[in-house]
Amino acid sequence: MRFDPQDAQTLFKIMQWRRDVRHFDTTPLTEEDLDTLKMAFDLAPSVGNARPWRVIRVQSPDLRAKVRDEFERCNSDAATSYALTERSDYLKLKLQGLDQAPEQFCIFTATDPAEGRRLGRRTMPETLRQSTAMALHGLWLIARARNIGMGMVSILDPKRVESIFDCPPEWEFSAYLCLGYPQFTDDTPLLHRTGWQENTQARWEER
């Protein structure tokens, strides 16, 4: 199988227009959209082919409200950790779309799955979490290619989220995702646009 330069260009364009979306339209995603998003997990790399991601599609208003409360708590704590001027900048940022996003997924990582037979993770258990992160990146790109926005919410206490979802002890919280059609598209990160953090060059050295 050989790809041509046009295929690589398409991939670049999808990557360049992928954003962490926090402004959602409330229009529900279609069943076909959902099936396509699920494919991201089937196509993701994983250490020893262990496929350690565990996905909960969160529809219960009660569970959503608990996550929202937990975000508010952690976000207030985070704001307080900044000195006055920076705090005011921080509080102006919109960091999630929990109220509007029609689809929400809670993602966990199994910390010792039977699959993969421990291959490749003995000295680096971190590879299981890396596998989940790669699956989430694939999901982000597939969503973008389908003109769906995704936002990743990390201003949450992992232990509390695990307790909200009463998940098995061997599951570790990885991310809470908001998905839906975006209100606008942009090729530049919002944190760059708002002046919080501009893009910096990758640090690369040769030895």
Next chain:
Amino acid sequence: MRFDPQDAQTLFKIMQWRRDVRHFDTTPLTEEDLDTLKMAFDLAPSVGNARPWRVIRVQSPDLRAKVRDEFERCNSDAATSYALTERSDYLKLKLQGLDQAPEQFCIFTATDPAEGRRLGRRTMPETLRQSTAMALHGLWLIARARNIGMGMVSILDPKRVESIFDCPPEWEFSAYLCLGYPQFTDDTPLLHRTGWQENTQARWEER
């Protein structure tokens, strides 16, 4: 910016044909290839736009030999951890292409970069490592779209790799990568083909 169904199909095909490559041709990559691979880091998502990845392009035969020795040590330990029949299966697997891969990158994650101003990582420092993992996944896809193979080597002790590269104390080892033109292409993971671990369905529940 709107993508059409054809663009999404191209992305699916790249993801479906992305493999962890361990059989490399020794032909060097071109400078243009390298420039394209570097773009993966510029286009990757990161928590608070912190861009925590740190890349060393490893060309020194001495450094390469030290990594190779470290792999051998960890791989022997791993083999010993399996009971007899499984050990023999394990030892038949080719798990890296360190001797042939013309390009090798050692990837680290900065554990508290100034960039991003701590946004999004206060309760989840793991988001920095997730950012690096996502950048590596983007690199994998870009490489595949350019018909370049990439293999990720994790059978290494992170502390020893950090010491081999004498890296700053705030850098944490994330992965060692082999890159080059592959000897063959395949749409099915090698560990699946060899019977070590077949693909399993993503675990997905609704609540």
